[in-house]
Amino acid sequence: MRKLVQNAAFTVFWMAGLGAVLIMLSVVGYVVFKGFADITPEFFTTSPRGGLSGEGGIQSTIITTVYLVVLTLLVATPLGVGAGIYLVEYADQARSGFMKRITSAARFGVETLAGVPSIIFGLFGYALFVTALKLGFSLASAALAGSCLIIPVIIRTTEEALKAVPDSYREGSLALGASRWETIWKVILPSAFPGITTGIVLGAGRIVSETAIFFVTLGGSYRTPTSLLASGRSMALHVYYLAMETRAFDKAMATAAVLVVLVILMNLSINMISRRITRDTR
Amino acid sequence: MEQVRLTTRDYSLFYGEFRALNRISLSIPANRITAFIGPSGCGKSTLLRSFNRMNELIPGVRTEGTVLLDEGDIFREDVVNLRKRVGMVFQRPNPFPKTIYDNVTYGPRVHGMKNRSKLAAIAEESLTRAALWDEVKDQLHKSAMALSGGQQQRLCIARAIAVSPEVILMDEPASALDPVATIKIEELMNSLKEKYTIVIVTHNMQQAARVSDFTAFLLTDENRAGNMVEFGPTNRIFTSPSDRRTEDYITGRFG
Known part of the structure; x- marks a missing residue:
């Protein structure tokens, strides 16, 4: 039985x-x-021509996506990694009750933000960067809003990576007369590096695949952006425009296929990084 | 009269309200091996970690009384400088996930040494002193994690030696090692005391009897605070202890 x-x-x-x-x-x-079925070499080397027919390739959207990812990571990585280091290596050592309350509030905030839908960050970005700071629909607005979206992700993975570093490393380094900062810089960060990289790649994946947030911050110009203040169209956004505003559903599918392959490649790279972690600690 | 390296006077340590060490006074002679023995939780590791102020990493720790290194108050000394003078080897070997060479030279580099040939000389000298040089001289640039447990512990000793400390604290340095590796560590300690003052915490009374010149016996009182029951030359403590509780512990009646 x-x-x-x-x-x-x-x-x-x-x-x-x-x-x-x-x-x-x-x-x-x-x-x-x-x-x-619809992908040809020209698909990658020509840019969209606009209009209802949805003709042209995706060159400018690939370039925009790369710009967007790089700019966002430039803003989000130092802030996210820095905040993660602060929370684990400094704030957790704090003795005063006041600091502890600030820290737990910050942690709660980070966890909540990590679960907020991206359009909320989009609306915030629209109100602050596009309108109030007069950056308009632009790479700058989109990268700043995108940073808000992925900073919680980077903070959390950085925290996890740092917590996974054995305390015996910290003790060993401090006992040799290293300062707290030297210990972090020379022992802890190198050990946590693969984990932190995973967080950054996860964040990059979010930027590649999110649509709504960039709809209200990046605008939708199909031209290659020529400055930080130029509007543009990431690949995911291009899929949306093609599907909703043109007759070129096949082109939307083709773009989506490229996007899917890109995201799979990024996830594979995370797997490779985490395999390196397990190998190194064994 | 022995030259004294470390002194505690009425030294107490608290975790918050809890008194973990109760008014401990002892003098640790220079260039000798001093063992702290006692049952689990008697405060011997806490006492050991007082000498390089590692207890300060735990929030809520407070101390009373005096601890002197040579003549100087350790709580007035810069903690970086103190830990340079008082090195430590931990219970579990804890090499950094770096190469053997980077492990040994970590301390000197942190303290500002950049000269490559000097660093190489320090690495060779420290590894030789730690009786590890012959085993690793051809693989200095391989990961320290690939070494055996005993080799890792000797590497940690070499790493501590590399900053030229006066004192080496050892917190049960052999408890995670097999008997052969343990013997090697004990032999090593014997050769090191010529140059360094060694303080060792051990659970293993035979080990204390084998390696140490002086022994301190610690025991918790009714409030679970660690007290020092007796301190003296090891052969006297083990053959004719003056306190009944020391005798009971050494003869294995408890603990």
């Missing part, structure tokens, strides 16, 4: 697992197969 229940339970779990994998495979498979 017990064996029967066990077998039944396993079958249910197995089917659920299989179902989940099948759904995922069919989404990715559909997009990739359908999309790749």
Whole structure:
């Protein structure tokens, strides 16, 4: 009887697992197969021409995506990693009750922000960067709003990576007369580096795949941006425009296929990084 | 009369309201091995970690009384400088996930030494003193994590020696090692006392009897505070202890 229940339970779990994998495979498979049918070398080397027909390739959107990712990481990485270091290595050592309360409030804030839908950051970015700071629909507005979106992600992964560094390293370094900062810089950060990199790549993945937040901060110009204050169109945003405002559903699919492959590659790189972590600590 | 390196006078340590060490007074002779023995929780590690102020890493720790290194109050000394003079080896070998060479030269580099040939000389000298040089001289640039536990612990000793301390504190340095590696560490301690003052915490009474010149026996009182029951030359403590509780502990009646 017990064996029967066990077998039944396993079958249910197995089917659920299989179902989940099948759904995922069919989404990715559909997009990739359908999309790749329309991909030609020119698709990558020409820019969209605008208009209802949705003609042209995706060159300018690739360039915009790269600009956007680089700019966002330039802002978000130092702030996010710095905040993570502060929370784990300094604030947790604090003795005063006041500092502890500030820290736990900050942590609560970070966790809440990590779960907020991206359009909320978009609205905030629209109100602050686009309108109040008069940056307009631009790379600058989008990168700043995007930073707000991924800073919580980077803070959390940095915290996790730092907490995973054994305290014996900290003790060993301090006992040799190293200062707290020297210990962080020379021992802790190198050990936590793969974990922190994972957080940064996760953040980059968010920027590549988010749409709504950039709809209200980056605008939608299909031209290659020529300055920080120029509007643009990331690949994900381009998919949205093609699908909603043109007849070129095939081009939307093709762009989506490129996007899916890009995101898969980024996730593979995270896997490689985390495998390096496990190998190094063994 | 022995030359004294470390002195505590009416030294007490508190974790918040809890008194972990109760008015401890002892004098640790220079260039000798002094062992702290006692049952778990008697405060011997806490006392050891007082000498390089490692307890300060724990929030809420407070001390009373005096601790002197040579003639100087350690609580007045700059903590970086104190830890340069008083090195430490931990219970579990804790090499950094770096190369053997980078581990040994970590201390000198932190203290500002950049000269490559001087660093190389320090590395060789420290590893030789720690009886590890012959085993690792051909793989200095390999990861320290690949060494065996005993080798890692000797590397940690070399790392401590590299900043030329006066005192080396050892917190159960062999408890995570096999008997062969343990013997090596004990032999090493014997050769090191010529140059350094060594203070060791150990659970293992045979080890204390084998390696140490002086022994302090600590025990918790009814309030769970650590008290020093007896301190003296090791052979006297082990053959004719003056306190009944020391005798009971050494003969294995408790602990």
